[in-house]
Amino acid sequence: MGIKIENLGVTYGNHRVIEGLSLAIEPGSFFTLLGPSGCGKTTLLRTIAGFIDASTGRILFGGSDVTRLPAHRRNIGMVFQDYALFPDKTVNDNVAYGLRARGEEGATMRRKIGEALERVGLGHLGERHPAALSGGQRQRVALARALVIQPQVLLMDEPLSNLDAKLRLQVRGTITELQREAGITTVFVTHDQEEALAMSDRIGVMKSGKLEQVGTPSQIYRESVSAYVADFVGAANTIEIDAPAGTAGQGTASIRLAGHAMAARVPAPLTGPKAMFVARPEDISLAPRGEGGGNRVAGTVTGRQYLGGKTSYVVEIGEGITLAVETHGDGHDRHVPGAAVDLGFDPQKTLVLAS
Numbered sequence: 001m002g003i004k005i006e007n008l009g010v011t012y013g014n015h016r017v018i019e020g021l022s023l024a025i026e027p028g029s030f031f032t033l034l035g036p037s038g039c040g041k042t043t044l045l046r047t048i049a050g051f052i053d054a055s056t057g058r059i060l061f062g063g064s065d066v067t068r069l070p071a072h073r074r075n076i077g078m079v080f081q082d083y084a085l086f087p088d089k090t091v092n093d094n095v096a097y098g099l100r101a102r103g104e105e106g107a108t109m110r111r112k113i114g115e116a117l118e119r120v121g122l123g124h125l126g127e128r129h130p131a132a133l134s135g136g137q138r139q140r141v142a143l144a145r146a147l148v149i150q151p152q153v154l155l156m157d158e159p160l161s162n163l164d165a166k167l168r169l170q171v172r173g174t175i176t177e178l179q180r181e182a183g184i185t186t187v188f189v190t191h192d193q194e195e196a197l198a199m200s201d202r203i204g205v206m207k208s209g210k211l212e213q214v215g216t217p218s219q220i221y222r223e224s225v226s227a228y229v230a231d232f233v234g235a236a237n238t239i240e241i242d243a244p245a246g247t248a249g250q251g252t253a254s255i256r257l258a259g260h261a262m263a264a265r266v267p268a269p270l271t272g273p274k275a276m277f278v279a280r281p282e283d284i285s286l287a288p289r290g291e292g293g294g295n296r297v298a299g300t301v302t303g304r305q306y307l308g309g310k311t312s313y314v315v316e317i318g319e320g321i322t323l324a325v326e327t328h329g330d331g332h333d334r335h336v337p338g339a340a341v342d343l344g345f346d347p348q349k350t351l352v353l354a355s
């Protein structure tokens with residue numbers, strides 16, 4: 001069942017948090033709302049759930065307008081960052097909660113609970129209380145509780161944030177697997193870009209209550225529409241430059257970076273006299289001075305961190321501008337601080353975006 005959001009506005013008192021937001025989420029897909037703290041992700045998710053009223057606009061589930069329906073009539077499953085389990089109930093009773101509210105009981109209910117707990121790998125822990133479970137197990141119970149009612153939409157608010165790195169990866173795998181298996185339309189909130197890239201069919205990057213960009217993980221990463229998106233999704237060098245002349249349309253342009261001339265891609269028309277130069281550290285090549293190919297800029301290594309499979313360099317290119325560069329492969333740590341180098345830029349992967 002797809003979700004459609006039309007021109008949504010949400011206010012707290014007279015503080016407008018979501019403004020004119022429209023979005024279509026494909027049936028059965030995994031959609032992630034990604035953005036920094038305070039951008040409105042949780043507010044948007046809770047409005048989709050029905051816990052917060054929309055002040056303007058509409059929300060549709062599978063074509064039906066649910067904007068004025070209370071949360072318990074929207075047939076959603078919800079998973080929270082802090083698990084929100086009932087501490088005085090057993091795992092079985094926690095999972096039973098939504099089923100009982102729907103009037104289910106007896107053998108059918110027990111079978112469904114058993115199956116849901118099996119699916120999250122906790123079939124043997126039904127009689128325990130939440131206090132006797134690890135964080136990862138608690139979140140699996142919360143997931144079983146959300147899915148056992150066969151909701152039409154699954155909403156998750158930072159469900160992995162309270163888990164340590166190893167558990168986060170495990171529960172991440174469980175969520176992805178169950179979501180695909182059940183084919184349930186899912187909206188997932190996170191501020192963790194790696195989580196978003198790894199799990200999602202599509203991502204919406206939010207900025208101040210609006211969607212700055214919506215796309216597949218690779219579109220968001222490779223074809224960022226703004227320096228804000230590029231910087232938020234992975235690392236990026238972002239430097240303000242004079243907008244190149246003659247870029248009313250799209251294409252490649254000649255730009256100047258710290259006095260060096262080079263070519264870069266302008267994916268969308270620029271407005272205004274300034275623009276942002278955007279290059280990811282792994283897209284910049286590094287060679288000893290004089291040995292670089294075309295489209296290069298001379299610089300001096302000022303910092304180096306050996307990280308095993310890769311090396312991070314800081315290279316100064318003049319006018320006080322430094323760039324982060326990342327190298328992989330054989331001899332990736334061969335440039336020493338103080339070395340004169342050439343930085344090579346692929347004109348297709350070096351972007352000039354509106355500032």
Ligand SMILES: Nc1ncnc2c1ncn2[C@@H]1O[C@H](COP(=O)(O)OP(=O)(O)OP(=O)(O)O)[C@@H](O)[C@H]1O
Pocket residue numbers: 012015017035036037038039040041042043044191
């Ligand atoms: N109940 C409330 N009353 C008033 N303002 C609120 C309320 N809840 C959130 N806000 C404000 O609305 C804005 C968006 O908050 P929201 O929690 O949706 O952001 P978020 O992107 O989910 O952030 P985080 O990642 O920190 O949870 C923030 O400026 C926040 O201070």
